[in-house]
Amino acid sequence: MSDALRPFTIAVPDTDLADLRERLRRTRWPDPETCEGWDQGIPLAYTRELAAYWAEAYDWRRCEALLNGWPQFTTTIDGLDIHFLHRRSPNPDALPLVITHGWPGSLVEFHKVIEPLADPAAHGGDALDAFHVVLPSLPGYGFSGKPARTGTGVEAIGRCWGQLMARLGYDRYIAQGGDWGSAVTLSMARTETTHCAGVHVNMPIVAPDPETLENPTEQEQRAFAAMEFYNRWDSGYSKQQATRPQTLGYALADSPAGQLAWIMEKFKAWTDCEQDGVRHPEHALGRDEMLDNITLYWLSNSAASSARLYWESFNEPDLSPIDLPVGCSLFPGEIFKCSRRWAERRFRNLVYWNEPPRGGHFAAFEQPGSFVEELRSAFRGLR
Template sequence: MDIQPFKIAISDASIDDLKQRLARTRWLETIDCLGWREGTDAAFLKRLVSYWQHTFDWRRQETKLNQLPQFTAQIDQQRVHFVHQKGCGPAPMPLVLTHGWPGSFVEMAEIVPMLADPARYGGDPYDAFDVVVPSLPGYGFSSAPTQTGIGSAQTADYWAKLMRGLGYEKFAAQGGDIGAGVSSWLARNYPERIIGVHLNFIPGSYRPYLGEGATPVCAEEQDFLDKVSAWAASEGAYGHQQGTRPQSLAVGLNDSPAGLAAWITEKFQAWSDCHGDLEQGIGLDALLTDISVYWFTQSIGSSFRMYVEGRAMPLSFSQGQHVQPPLGVALFPAELPMPPRSWVERSFSVQRWTTMSRGGHFAALEYPEDLAKEIRDFFRPLRENAR
């Protein structure tokens, strides 16, 4: 496997072009009282775009990100960008962390050192991990797929090859959003290599067996299904669009930074535990660093492919199938609809199920210290299996 060191180096010309486009934004006429009800609040977006153009310092964020040890690996036809932070402890456990949409590896920047060097943050050095954070195919600095079929299942195959190329035959997996799907596919398809899986979201494509011979859906599970249906009707248009006709949308978002910011910001505001105040909950710099990665790499269109492929190949199970590696789940209060434990236990070997006190869909970005502790606690008793 060809592995090369990598540093982010966006050209001055690209930064100048971004600022010029922001200055030429054509603003919509809107109804002032709408707020966030029909998408990103117009007043907030204007302030965000102004901050992006005049105040946000990409070079400062680029320098911070480049403090993480980054590499690229050629895996089959795919170039995969990844962070690889070696752990500080007597026996670090290999751990692959996978992000989702509209996130990126940027989401993991704060949690990586907490997992790699827990003693530095008041933890136990025996809980250290060798942390690998790949960018999904078509996201950020990973190359865009040149053929169909590169979804969560194929990505799990890439991650398995990447970890073997890094010298890790057995490893742990963690993820949320699409990263939860990739981690689940790893557990399903590579049970002999996966020490355990920790998720802070249950993938929307997950379908346990509900056919003849299955335990009937209980009241709690039916309530979850009803909530998912209601959420899809009121909030799920983006996913349907990105999974069915993504490229028409992508043309506009790839050409307009204000449009891209509106599309992505809407989800950070709606899915994070910010109590309506995104600026205080996540912060403009963190938000714009993530959006800027999409902009500079022109990856918004290729990021949508995961939605297309997820519809084509959902994470479904047939009668008798059961994922063997142990599973831990963290439920954050502002997360999208999450199923009850019984629903997940239809297909997974659940060993830990924790209700968190704060946080939302972007847990590693919102409250990295809380998620890091939960990950360490889950994997601590599994470390014997890593030997």
């Protein structure tokens, strides 16, 4: 049947891993940057160090076994195979929760929060806060199918997730997301209102309130500064992926060193990774876990297909008002910042707002304990 849930196990062929190592060893490197630090991108010396580690010491089978420790499935929706992880809580009254990742994220970034969300009693929490966790891979990402035609933007994905949750037997559920996952989740708050009871995002997508422009708060001034920095220094990747994802795909699909550099630079830019005045991605995340995420992109050959979501949805975001209950957690290292009064202008039923002290764009990856507590707090009133 087309709506069947097919059990799935990750089993990457040994030949694919051997090919990865061989390509890394044969990398033709560019000349080094002409400035200090990361101002021109990820430094050559660090990239070569990472590539050597990836080729000679990194163990994908460890990550594969970790992910295979949870039930995984594929199902076909609107002609596209969707891969997802489904961890049912031991509490039968748990609240169903669908979590959506973004770019350059994946299921990997949530591996530390799945068990505390599903079985809080076993992790120092209250059994009443339990969730049935559904983690799909976005179309074109990971082990989900790759769209063969245009039209798979955030609204289509949100409707797809609604079908997925119905197929799993969940008549009432809540949704969470960051990055593209935030856009998908907020689209569900507009289109899936019959069954979606509320949403939480850790990257609120809102516009500044025009009435505040002449008298911005300190937080809003920081938000303007962050947007100016992003537009001037940090948005090149999005311009390329939103306009010519296919052209980019040729380079990244052929060079694992290129794929490594393309994603690792964002781990440095978007994590809360400053220590003693120095920003470095390994201050926020372990080398192996970042390579787990990057390897998933490489092995699934999803450089071009993942970038196409920018072409589909980045240039015309839907900022229409939302009446469904919305919770927001604004971590300090987030790319796009906003104030509560900006959020309240779009989210007419803002039921939760908090600003944790640590964490960045990859909140569940960087600060799993805080992320779990944010979701428990945000959704407690919707049970």
